Amino acid sequence: MSNNNCLENLKTDIGDLVEITTKAEADKSSTTYKGNIMPCLKEDVIMIKMSSGYNAGIKKEKIEEIKLLSKGETPKHVKTDLEINKDKKLKNISIISTGGTVASRVDYKTGAVHPAFTADDLIMAVPELLTIANISGKAVMNILSENMLPTYWKEVAEHIEQEVKNGADGIVIAHGTDTMHYTASALQFMVKSNVPIILVGAQRSSDRPSSDAALNLIASTKFATEGLSGVYVLMHGENGDEYCYLHEGVKVRKLHSSRRDAFKSVNAQPVAKMNMLSKNKKTNEKDYKIEYLADERKLKQNIIDKNLNVQINTKLEERVALLKIYPGINSDILKYYADKGYKGIVLEGTGLGHAPETLFEGIKYAISKGLLVAMTTQTINGRVNMNVYSNGVELQKMGVISCEDMNAETALVKMMYLLANYEFKEAKDLMGKNIAGEITEFSVIDLN
Amino acid sequence: MSNSDLNLNLDYKELGLKVGLEIHQQLNTSRKLFCNCPTKIRDDEPHGEIERVLRPSQSEMGQIDKAALIESKKEKNYVYQYYNDTNCLVELDDEPPQGPCEEGVYTAVEVSELMDMHVVDEVQVMRKMVIDGSNTSGFQRTMFISQDGNIETDYGDVRITSLCLEEDACKKVRDEKDKVIYCVDRLGIPLLEITTEPDITTPEMGKEAARRIGTILRATGKAKRGLGTIRQDVNISIKEGARIEVKGVQNLDLIEQIIKNEAIRQIKLNEIKKELIERNAEVKTGTQNIVDVTELFKNTESKVIKSALKKKGVVKAILLKGFDGLIGKEVQPNRRLGTEFSDRGKVIGGVGGLFHTDELPKYGITQEEVDALKEFMGANAETKDAVIIVADRESKAVRALGAVLDRAYEAITIGIPEETRKALEDGNTSYLRPLPGAARMYPETDIPNIPISDEFVENIRNNLPEMPKEKLERFIKEYDLNNDLAKQMVMSYHVDLFEELAKTFKVKPTLIATTIEATVKEIRREGFNIELLKEEHFEQLFECIENGKVSKEAIVDVLKGFVENPYANVDKILEIKGLSAMSEEDVVKEIKSIIKQNIAVVNEKGMGAMGLLMGRCMANLRGKADGKLINKTLQDELKSIVNK
Structure with missing residues (x-):
């Protein structure tokens, strides 16, 4: 029919300005829409952006006539190259962007939030960064954190080494929040450095005015100038914007799917707090006050030779699995892993670190095949203790190692690291001992 | 034309007055538009609060919106109060939104159909940038539902441009120096936004069109009622003027005055522009033209300046060549060009007030100081130059005067700047912000598009609510109301209550309606808080009337009783008021006794004593017995005595 013809004959692209007239119906005259063609997921609908700014979708079958008024340009994000002069008084901070919400843009094609920001874009969006440090931006990858792979952790570690060797006084890593604590743990094991390495994310996309991205970036950059050693995660400390927390990379976990303060130190307290809204009384400008909750001198101690400043070891045994225990779990899954050539399994047991008898056979099989089996707890908070109940005693007899108060995710990464770098016996011995701050000696009473 | 006389006889046709309306109506849905919280406004103590900041972000076209930037310059923090049991993380922008409330979409399509509009096939939720903090996200979610409709008024048709369904913003609790306090209870209540074409040509027609749309909204039964549930914005222009958007007209009666005053304002600003051009007036914009004159006011007696200097403030001045005498010229009743300047200074610079030489010496500023200021600034009397000063913190003073320079420049170059203005209670308007541009919308990517099927629309079309006109006819026929009362009832907020009562009780509907x-309304005028009257009070009242427990003369007192004791039942009220109805027997007894007491009069006047005795009877029996019964009994008793 005529409408189909006119649609097929008229070649319209995204961005074109068109005038669409609908077919008249029995009880209704036709109407006219004018606007620029926008991407639409549905084949049978044309979506236009009208001059009011609104989008409206019209079914193709209802269109009587479509007129092309002018060809348009596809809307795109304007990119500007930054020219920034170095300030000798400021420290040099390198922002490494890996993607994620903190570095995200809306994808107008699929309508979803996708990582597309480069580190330069981040600086443009948060110009305050330039008053804190000399910023150099580097977009090393562009992936959502659920797509992270252990091999990407290695890449990030290599970039860190390079940046520090090039004179960076601190590293900020923009990262998706979903798996940020895995990456933080991996870097803590793989990188030994006297400069701070701070992972930062955002829970609300940076294309919205209420995003937590800007404040998190400001706070992490400021902490990166503080001369700390080790790997940290910086995120909001509450769901307002009043303060941010700096967490130890091996002790932090994402504990909420959407809140700004999703990240909490588990079995530990945050090491520092930054007040994001307090103002200097004289200048009336925000002063971003830092309050250390842990021993500041200890945090600022050199952990390797001062002249070297950075040292990395990126060897990982990736054939390690993390398995959550549940009522009714049976031994098949462990046998499967063992037969597939896995080298280690971290169990997320119940309570103090238990697994049902139905799993015993599988555990014995895995251990007999030479796998390292370690126990964490799915209660998230608290320490594993396999001496209290007979079940735990039984597991220890089989050779299951207690991970103490280590996060399950951290234990997984640690096992990958140990199995790649140590003889089995030594790896097994180190699994339950603190090597990088992942296990604490005593259980703190007050948690945040 | 004289400066102060604003009582112009306006010929709106000649002026080319064009007015369009934008009406926002809250919907009384069971849940909010994008979460499952109730649409409940509260005034009890909030359970908690959080403090946030907002930053402008780039839109999909890569531009930053002008209006959004001005807000960000003010660098305020925002505090959001919340209630644990009626708010959730969605309102705090700490959780992605849920799909839109179906009841809201249904009502939007229903109203569209009532106004003969075209509904789109696919609705996309948009984010409209509003970073004055009134939305926790920094944007308002809004959906374009339909376009191209029509309503009839007594003065002619008005075309309806569009209907949108959007979320209401936070309720502003108060404004502080460095922060604004909001409450999220109102955030997310569904709002219908109806925009008309500028087809309205007189103030009266504006009011009539707004009333019409209000009637249609109420016909859905989903319109929230009460103060603040409907808000009207008015777009006004005259032929040689500019489009001005007046925000937040809460009262229907104010619309006429707002339109008239804005027409006057545009006429006056045009006159000023003409005069400025004749005078060769000149304004140099830019902060380099803002001069520090603190030195001149070192020993001033002006309290305002003294207190500003004490707080380490400065005095800054600007020169406006050719503005002398015009800054004090009235553009609306009691508002001058100078008021327009200080509005800008207040909104953009956050300074309380500015002084211009048209009003000086005054406020403790001496003639000597004015002379020194004029000389220092190079103000020339021949070229009729004026000077404006501000005393405040340096950054604020500079920002404010920069904004005044811009506004003064506009007074010469464009006369009437296009802007958004705020409706004031006296029918005037004040500056709010520049007109927003189209760049402030981008898609809400957290919510999939909503298809509107033909079946959905058709189902609504076949079940449209009864419109007031049909209802009027039905009320006259079904309830035997007279035309005036029926009309009143149809327009009443209590129309549903009326129908319910009229159907439930065997009481004359006219009595219920009155x-x-x-x-x-009568008892409200006497100072009774009728807000306290609830449906159940009326149910109890008419039940008592139905079974004769209460006479209709007692209605006023019973209602007053309910206002005074909202939690008491009707029996208690009757007891308190001494209104318990007497049995017929007791009534006869009482009347007989009254006749007996006045037997001398009866003997003398015969039936002529009726009037006097009726007064006596009513004094004793009002509210306890039906007036008709009293009348009849008295007449019968009298007759029997007289006939003897």
């Missing part, structure tokens, strides 16, 4: 409409 009680709900007239009697209630």
Whole structure:
């Protein structure tokens, strides 16, 4: 029919300005829409952006006539190259962007939030960064954190080494929040450095005015100038914007799917707090006050030779699995892993670190095949203790190692690291001992 | 034309007045538009609060919106109060939104159909940038539902441009120096936004069109009622003027005055522009033209300046060549060009007030100081130059005067700047912000598009609510109301209550209607808080009337009783008021006794004593017995005595 013809004959692209007239119906005259063609997921609908700014979708079958008024340009994000002069008084901070919400843009094609920001874009969006440090931006990858792979952790570690060797006084890593604590743990094991390495994310996309991205970036950059050693995660400390927390990379976990303060130190307290809204009384400008909750001198101690400043070891045994225990779990899954050539399994047991008898056979099989089996707890908070109940005693007899108060995710990464770098016996011995701050000696009473 | 006379006889046709309306109506849905919280406004103590900041972000076209930038310059923090049991993380922008409330979409399409509009096939939720903090996210979610409709008024048709369904913003609790406090209870309540074409040509027509749309909204039964549930914005222009958007007209009666005053304002600003051009007036914009004159006011007696200097403030001045005498010229009743300047200074610079040489010496500023200021600034009397000063913190003073320079420049170059203005209670308007541009919308990516099927629309079309006109006819026929009362009832907020009562009780509907409409208003005028009257009060009242427990003369007192004791039942009220109805027997007894007491009069006047005795009877029996019964009994008793 005529409408189909006119649609097929008229070649319209995204961005074109068109005038669409609908077919008249029995009880209704036709109407006219004018606007620029926008991407639409549905084949049978044309979506236009009208001059009011609104989008409206019209079914193709209802269109009587479509007129092309002018060809348009596809809307795109304007990119500007930054020219920034170095300030000798400021420290040099390198922002490494890996993607994620903190570095995200809306994808107008699929309508979803996708990582597309480069580190330069981040600086443009948060110009305050330039008053804190000399910023150099580097977009090393562009992936959502659920797509992270252990091999990407290695890449990030290599970039860190390079940046520090090039004179960076601190590293900020923009990262998706979903798996940020895995990456933080991996870097803590793989990188030994006297400069701070701070992972930062955002829970609300940076294309919205209420995003937590800007404040998190400001706070992490400021902490990166503080001369700390080790790997940290910086995120909001509450769901307002009043303060941010700096967490130890091996002790932090994402504990909420959407809140700004999703990240909490588990079995530990945050090491520092930054007040994001307090103002200097004289200048009336925000002063971003830092309050250390842990021993500041200890945090600022050199952990390797001062002249070297950075040292990395990126060897990982990736054939390690993390398995959550549940009522009714049976031994098949462990046998499967063992037969597939896995080298280690971290169990997320119940309570103090238990697994049902139905799993015993599988555990014995895995251990007999030479796998390292370690126990964490799915209660998230608290320490594993396999001496209290007979079940735990039984597991220890089989050779299951207690991970103490280590996060399950951290234990997984640690096992990958140990199995790649140590003889089995030594790896097994180190699994339950603190090597990088992942296990604490005593259980703190007050948690945040 | 004289400066102060604003009582112009305006010929709106000649002026080319064009007015369009934008009406926002809250919907009384069971849940909010994008979460499952109730649409409940509260005034009890909030359970908690959080403090946030907002930053402008780039839109999909890569531009930053002008209006959004001005807000960000003010660098305020925002505090959001919340209630644990009626708010959730969605309102705090700490959780992605849920799909839109179906009841809201249904009502939007229903109203569209009532106004003969075209509904789109696929609705996309948009984010409209509003970073004055009134939305926790920094944007308002809004959906374009339909376009191209029509309503009829007594003065002619008005075309309806569009209907949008959007979320209401936070309720502003108060404004502080460095922060604004909001409450999220209102955030997310569904709002219908109806925009008309500028087809309105007189103030009266504006009011009539707004009333029409209000009637249609109420016909859905989903319109929230009460103060603040409907807000009207008015777009006004005259032929040689500019488009001005007036925000937040809460009262229907104010619309006429707002339109008239804005027309006057545009005429006056044009006159000023003409005069400025004749005078060769000149304004140099930019902060380099803002001069520090603190030195001149070192020993001033002006309290305002002294206190500013004490707080380490400065005095800054600007020169406006050719503005002398015009800054004090009235553009609206009691508002001058100078008021327009200080509005800008207040909104953009956050300074309380500015002084211009048209009003000086005054406020403790001496003639000597004015002379020194004029000389220092190079103000020339021949070229009629004026000077404006501000005393405040340096950054604020500079920002404010920069904004005044811009506004003064506009007074010469464009006369009437296009802007958004705020409706004031006296029918005037004040500057709010520049007109927003189209760049402030981008898609809400957290919510999939909503298809509107033909079946959905058709189902609504076949079940449209009864419109007031049909209802009027039905009320006259079904309830035997007279035309005036029926009309009143149809327009009443209590129309549903009326129908329910009229159907439930065997009481004359006219009595029910006059009680709900007239009697209630009467007792409000006497100072009774009729907000306290609830449906159940009326149910109890008419039940008692139905079974003769209460006479209709007692209605006023019973209602007053309910206002005074909202939690008491009707029996208690009758007891308190001494209104318990007497049995017929007791009534006869009482009347007989009254006749006996006045037997001398009866003997003398015969039936002529009726009037006097009726007065006596009513004094004793009002509210305890039906007036008709009293009348009849008295007449019968009298007759029997007289006939003897």
